[in-house]
Amino acid sequence: MSVLSDDILASPDIDIMSIQFVVRSDESIRLVQSLGSVLHGVIMECIDPSYAQELHSYSIRPYSQFIFFDHRTKQYIWRISAVTKDAVQNLVKVMYQVSDKLFLKQKQGYLHIIRREIVEATTYKALMDRFFSSDIEYTGVQFTFTSPTSFKVDGQYTIYPEAFRLYRYWLKRWNTFSSGEKMESDDLSQAIEQSLIVHHYSLHLQRFSLEQVWIPGFKGAFTIQFKGRLIVRQVLSLLSYYGQFTGVGIKTALGMGGIANKLEGSD
Known part of the structure; x- marks a missing residue:
């Protein structure tokens, strides 16, 4: 060690x-x-x-x-x-x-x-300092869904990574667990949704076996571009990075929703 x-x-x-x-x-x-x-x-x-x-x-x-x-x-x-x-x-x-x-x-x-x-x-403070510094500006992110990923909406599995749903998931977890500043502006969720453009994806269906039940999901690559104000793009960059630790979607404690990313832009 x-x-x-x-x-x-x-x-x-x-x-x-x-x-x-x-x-x-x-x-x-x-x-x-x-x-x-x-x-x-x-x-x-x-x-x-x-x-x-x-x-x-x-x-x-x-x-x-x-x-x-x-x-x-x-x-x-x-x-x-x-x-x-x-x-x-x-x-x-x-x-x-x-x-x-x-x-x-x-x-x-x-x-x-x-x-x-x-x-x-x-730490949460270190991530805030990193992504809200004046010398960093990312324009998008390439995601790789590394383990089968799925969402459940109104009792049904959603097997496509709708961009706004990814960031809503991470924003909720940030505000639940952050030891520092929260991001709870009433307008933030709407601003996030309006600042996302799906640029490319290469996904395939992938089931996950859990206690003899097959859960439908997806794996693969997904690229999002950021637009809008700098502060919103900084929030998107921060949440994209944070997502590598939380995973995304359902059953992340049981092996689903593993994700990696590569932020695009300059730092």
Whole structure:
């Protein structure tokens, strides 16, 4: 473990943290994205039982996790993120220090951690400072929906990433969990919706298996351009970046809604 990792793990001030493990499994276990629901069970077993019980009472979970195959390195990656101090301290930091060998009860075999990494550790204030500084101006974002993603609207699954729905999701989570400034202007939601242009997408349907039920979803690339006032574009940039930690859509604690982005513009 590096000195940097030691410093981060010891710091009580981190609001937002993402870690990832390079993993492999016993030959008897197939590594697929629906294994996320099993891995959620592993997390609940590893953390303090009282905190696990507390998390189950939340209507909006302050953490997300998913597994995916990295085509560049040809390895499976398990990523875990949290967006509150409590969840960072009691879940992500605990998971970062778990054994290299985790028993999966439902699969009767082991998951092996080959390498572990702190992807990012930051605070709400640091993100605000970064994205609202005068020398930064992004014009859009390229999203990659890394694990199956879906929304549920009026009791029905919505299997297309409507742009306004993405940012409404992230804005709600920011205002729920932020330890600093909230973004609750009455006009902000409308301004956000009017400032989004879908520039490109390459999506495909992808189902997610959860307790013998198939949930319809989508994966793939999705590019959005920002327009309008600078302040609104800064909000959009901030929320786009924040989305990598929260995930998006339904079942983000169980392996769905994993997302990565690449902001476009200048900084």
